[in-house]
Amino acid sequence: MEEFVVLVNPEDDVLGLMEKQQAHINGLLHRAFSVFLFNSKGEMLLQKRASGKYHSPNQWTNAVCSHPKEGETYLEGAQRRLNEELGIKADLSEKFSFIYKADVGGGLWEHELDHVFVGNHETGFNLNKEEVEDVRYISMKDLDQEITENPGNFTEWFKIILEEYKHHF
Template sequence: MEEYVVLVNPEDKVLGVMEKQQAHISGLLHRAFSVFLFNDKGEMLLQQRASQKYHSPNQWTNAVCSHPRAGETYEEGAKRRLKEELGIETELSEKFNFIYKADVGGGLWEHELDHVFTGIYNEDFHLNENEVQEVRYISMQDLNREITETPEKFTEWFKIILEEYKHNF
C-alpha cells in the first residue's frame, strides 16, 4: 500500500499530498510527528528501526516518528503509529512544533513540520517486526553519552529533535 504525506507551507497550510518516498526524494516540507515516551524512572524509550526500512535501517530513534494522513490530526496519527509499531496505547501531550531538514542518506531528505508529543508508558510492548527490531529505555545521561560516542547509531532526525526538545524543557 502506497503511503502519502501531507505537503504544507511553513504556516501549516495544506498544499496537497505526495507519495511518501517521492516527498523524501524531493525534500518537500510535509507534516510529521514525533513521540517521546518515558517510564516512571524518567528514562526515554528508544526503538531500533527494522533492518528492512527503506532508509535509516537498524538505527536507534525515539519511540515513534511518522506522518499524519490526510484528514488526520497530528495526535491521531501519533496514536495510530504507537499502536501499529509498538502495539500500545497511552495518553499523549503535545509539547511544541518546529521545522527541520535532514539528509538521511541515499538521496533522501526529511523536511518536516514536526509536532512533538510526550507520554508515560510502563507496560509491555507488542512490536511490529516490519517496523521495529527492539526497544529499550535509557537515561538522558546515558543517551547523551551514546550519541556523542556513536552518533552513527542514531537517526539524523532524532538527534535534531532531541536537541530541540532539550531547548524547550
C-alpha cells in the first residue's frame, strides 16, 4: 500500500501530497514528527529500526519518528505511530518544531518540518517487528558517548534532532 506525505512550505502551508519514497528521493519538504520518551530515571527510549526498512535499517533512533497523514494533526500522528510501532500509549507534549535536511544514503533525503514531542513511558511494549527490531533505555551521558564512538549505529535525523533537543532543554 502506498503511503503519502504532506508537502509543505517552511510556514507549514500545505502544497500537496506525494508518495513517501518519491518525496525522500526528491528531498522535498514535508511534515514529520519525532517522539522522545523517557522513563522515571530520565533515560531515553531508543528503538532499533527493523532490518526490512527501505532506508536506515538496523540503526538506533528515537522512540518514534514518522509522518502525519493528510487531515491528521501532528499529535494524532505521533500517538497513532506509538501504537502502531511500539504497541503503547503515552501522554505527549509538543516541545518545538524545526526544519532539517539529512542525507540518509541510497539517494534518499529526509527534508522535514519536524514537530518534536516528549512523554514518559516505563515498560510493556508490543513491538511491530516489521517496524522495530528492538528497544532500550539509555542515559543521556551514555547516549552521547555511543554516538561519539559509533555514529553509524544511529540514524542521521536522530543525531540532528537530538542536538536540537539539547538546545531547548
